Amino acid sequence: MRHIISILIENEAGALSRVAGLFSARGYNIESLSVAPTEDASLSRMTLVTRGSEEIVEQITKQLNKLVDVVKLLDLTEGAHIEREMMLIKVRATDSSERDEIKRLADIYRGNIIDVSKTSYVIELTGHNGKLDSFIQSLGDIPILETVRCGSMGIPRGEKSLHL
Amino acid sequence: MELSGAEILVQFLKDEGVECVFGYPGGSVLHIYDELYKQEDIKHVLVRHEQAAAHAADGYARTSGKLGVVLVTSGPGVTNAVTGIATAYMDSIPMVVITGQVPTAVIGSDAFQEVDTVGITRPCSKHNFLVKDARDIAITLKKAFHLATTGRPGPVVVDIPKDVTDPNVKVPYSYLETISMRSYHPKVKGNARQIRRAVQLILSAKRPVIYSGGGVILSGAANSLTEITRVLNIPVTSTLMGLGGYPAADRQFLGMLGMHGTYEANMAMHECDVLIAIGARFDDRVTGKIEKFCPDAKIVHIDIDPASISKTVKVDVPIVGDVDSVLAEMLQLLRSTGSELNPVELKQWWALIDKWRATDCLAYDHDSDLIKPQFVVEKLWEITGGDAFISTDVGQHQMWAAQFYKFDKPSRFVTSGGLGTMGFGLPAAMGIQFANPGADVACITGEGSIQMCIQELSTCFQYMLPLKIINLNNRYLGMVRQWQEFFYGSRYSHSYMDALPDFVKLAESYGHVGMYIEKPADVEGALKEAFALKDRLVFLDFITDQTENVYPMIAAGKAHHEMEMSPKSVLI
Ligand SMILES: Cc1ncc(C[n+]2csc(CCOP(=O)(O)OP(=O)(O)O)c2C)c(N)n1
Numbered sequence A: 001m002r003h004i005i006s007i008l009i010e011n012e013a014g015a016l017s018r019v020a021g022l023f024s025a026r027g028y029n030i031e032s033l034s035v036a037p038t039e040d041a042s043l044s045r046m047t048l049v050t051r052g053s054e055e056i057v058e059q060i061t062k063q064l065n066k067l068v069d070v071v072k073l074l075d076l077t078e079g080a081h082i083e084r085e086m087m088l089i090k091v092r093a094t095d096s097s098e099r100d101e102i103k104r105l106a107d108i109y110r111g112n113i114i115d116v117s118k119t120s121y122v123i124e125l126t127g128h129n130g131k132l133d134s135f136i137q138s139l140g141d142i143p144i145l146e147t148v149r150c151g152s153m154g155i156p157r158g159e160k161s162l163h164l
Numbered sequence B: 001m002e003l004s005g006a007e008i009l010v011q012f013l014k015d016e017g018v019e020c021v022f023g024y025p026g027g028s029v030l031h032i033y034d035e036l037y038k039q040e041d042i043k044h045v046l047v048r049h050e051q052a053a054a055h056a057a058d059g060y061a062r063t064s065g066k067l068g069v070v071l072v073t074s075g076p077g078v079t080n081a082v083t084g085i086a087t088a089y090m091d092s093i094p095m096v097v098i099t100g101q102v103p104t105a106v107i108g109s110d111a112f113q114e115v116d117t118v119g120i121t122r123p124c125s126k127h128n129f130l131v132k133d134a135r136d137i138a139i140t141l142k143k144a145f146h147l148a149t150t151g152r153p154g155p156v157v158v159d160i161p162k163d164v165t166d167p168n169v170k171v172p173y174s175y176l177e178t179i180s181m182r183s184y185h186p187k188v189k190g191n192a193r194q195i196r197r198a199v200q201l202i203l204s205a206k207r208p209v210i211y212s213g214g215g216v217i218l219s220g221a222a223n224s225l226t227e228i229t230r231v232l233n234i235p236v237t238s239t240l241m242g243l244g245g246y247p248a249a250d251r252q253f254l255g256m257l258g259m260h261g262t263y264e265a266n267m268a269m270h271e272c273d274v275l276i277a278i279g280a281r282f283d284d285r286v287t288g289k290i291e292k293f294c295p296d297a298k299i300v301h302i303d304i305d306p307a308s309i310s311k312t313v314k315v316d317v318p319i320v321g322d323v324d325s326v327l328a329e330m331l332q333l334l335r336s337t338g339s340e341l342n343p344v345e346l347k348q349w350w351a352l353i354d355k356w357r358a359t360d361c362l363a364y365d366h367d368s369d370l371i372k373p374q375f376v377v378e379k380l381w382e383i384t385g386g387d388a389f390i391s392t393d394v395g396q397h398q399m400w401a402a403q404f405y406k407f408d409k410p411s412r413f414v415t416s417g418g419l420g421t422m423g424f425g426l427p428a429a430m431g432i433q434f435a436n437p438g439a440d441v442a443c444i445t446g447e448g449s450i451q452m453c454i455q456e457l458s459t460c461f462q463y464m465l466p467l468k469i470i471n472l473n474n475r476y477l478g479m480v481r482q483w484q485e486f487f488y489g490s491r492y493s494h495s496y497m498d499a500l501p502d503f504v505k506l507a508e509s510y511g512h513v514g515m516y517i518e519k520p521a522d523v524e525g526a527l528k529e530a531f532a533l534k535d536r537l538v539f540l541d542f543i544t545d546q547t548e549n550v551y552p553m554i555a556a557g558k559a560h561h562e563m564e565m566s567p568k569s570v571l572i
């Protein structure tokens, strides 16, 4: 099962390597990991996407909680939540039919073209990671020059929130 | 009060009541050593290798109820200490390791004796810190002491760059009595509902067994364990780390379980219907093949570390909390309800256990012309009245120590259980002796292991530590040889200890007493003579039977009831 885990962690040097080191030492897999400080500069928020059986995910959350720098964590998969990921994708766009097709696709997916050159477009797209995958699929034969994704971020819906 | 970083460090250690530091100097800790020189409250023990400093602090911590403190220099000082830190980490021993670091200005430049200490020790310490400002020394050390000694204990590393202890930079210092960390709240009290469920389950058992581990020792729960075991009148087995948590000579004790556990302990595990795991972590040396582990049992697990619960074996009633506190609540509940287990069922269970006991699974040949290692340990137990502190190294001798020295008290058996570190025994014994001056301390070792930290004989002479080293010299890396005999067609690849030193002369050259014993008839006399030498270290080199194996044995991939038995035990 895919799990998306949100972590509040002390914003200290080495905090990220404690999490990354835990996953490599214990052989857990990380599908994506995103991290940045929060409104409280002493705390970072991490969103970690992993896959594993229920037993493994239970161990993962316990081991994460055991890290001294981890202040709090929440397995978002356990409740209603919103998930978003951002992607910057550069595609070849030379002739005008190609350019029209890309523009149309970007519109359908509510993406923005944020850079234009004679031969390429950069599209910015935000959504559930499945939507980003599907956009890449629908590009079909259009050559992709590069893809940058930030990894999933998540937040619980409604009253529930992860805070101190 | 304005002090330099080095002064703060030393003052803090005094304020925490630290009496003993194990260390080795070097460039990056010179400011600190200069402060140690100027005072007399803290004793600094100069070892001969940083690994030994960590092991000695470990032995000190295990037998003093206090944490161990280590002080080493940057670079090689740290890398040498890593084995000792990892050993303490695997056995959850409270320890603070202060390491020097190159000055902050050159960190990251591959400076002389620079190593990424925080990076190297991250996976083998409970937590670690790099202190970048003298103002942070006191609070960081306070956190380190707090982390090391609370919750599931463990070693904490504090890395301090040289400029941070500069004698010319003075900053304010005041001692903090307490500290709280928002990210760290170990749970002490167990959940009341879970405790009730556990007691109900135990009372409904027909074939219960207690499986007790090192957590009982760490939590100081030996009395509670003994009481609850007696109140329930049920059998108890222990891991290597838990020995002494329940009196070994008592009828209700089944001996150690696991790979080299007794027949009765392992059979009781296999047949039980309720397993009560207390401060134990279902280590692979204990469980054998996990799929066949306790096939009929419902499991209660008490542990302070939530991550230890259901890690390898799914449990039915998990209780997170301090073992002693949880056991005390269980006892109270048992007493207030006055309930007990079904006496008829229990009687049948005990009858079955007594039948298993009759196999005499630890039997060995008493008529041999060669010294049997088991005999030496048995005699050691007799002569010390079962009251010595025993450290061991790793190998066959370690297992014989566990099987044949009947520990009646907690914290008397000091061994590297988790990491299995050869070289641990001698420095650990030094730490034990510093914590318990005047007590009998023996190190049961092998000719392979003892050579891994043999240089500490020099430290022992400097501080006049009257240790008794029991070298069970089989001229083999015996445990390796045993596996090669059983599983590799007796192809003894590199397990023969060739070109051994003359241990008697070696001991003498370090200023100690050496004894060479090769006849069974001389064992007792030699031990008596050695222990009569109250103020001398005696190195007893026992030339033992090379072919002796440790029994029973559960081979890899086998279950508890599939033990390899000694040819001497009575088959049933
Ligand atoms: C540092 C280290 N290296 C290797 C091992 C693997 N090992 C486990 S037991 C053993 C043999 C120990 O020989 P000895 O100390 O003579 O004890 P014996 O088994 O003969 O009693 C070895 C090599 C280890 N545990 N630790």
Ligand SMILES: [Mg+2]
Residues within 6 Å of the ligand: B395, B446, B447, B448, B472, B473, B474, B475, B476, B477, B478
């Ligand atoms: Mg040997």
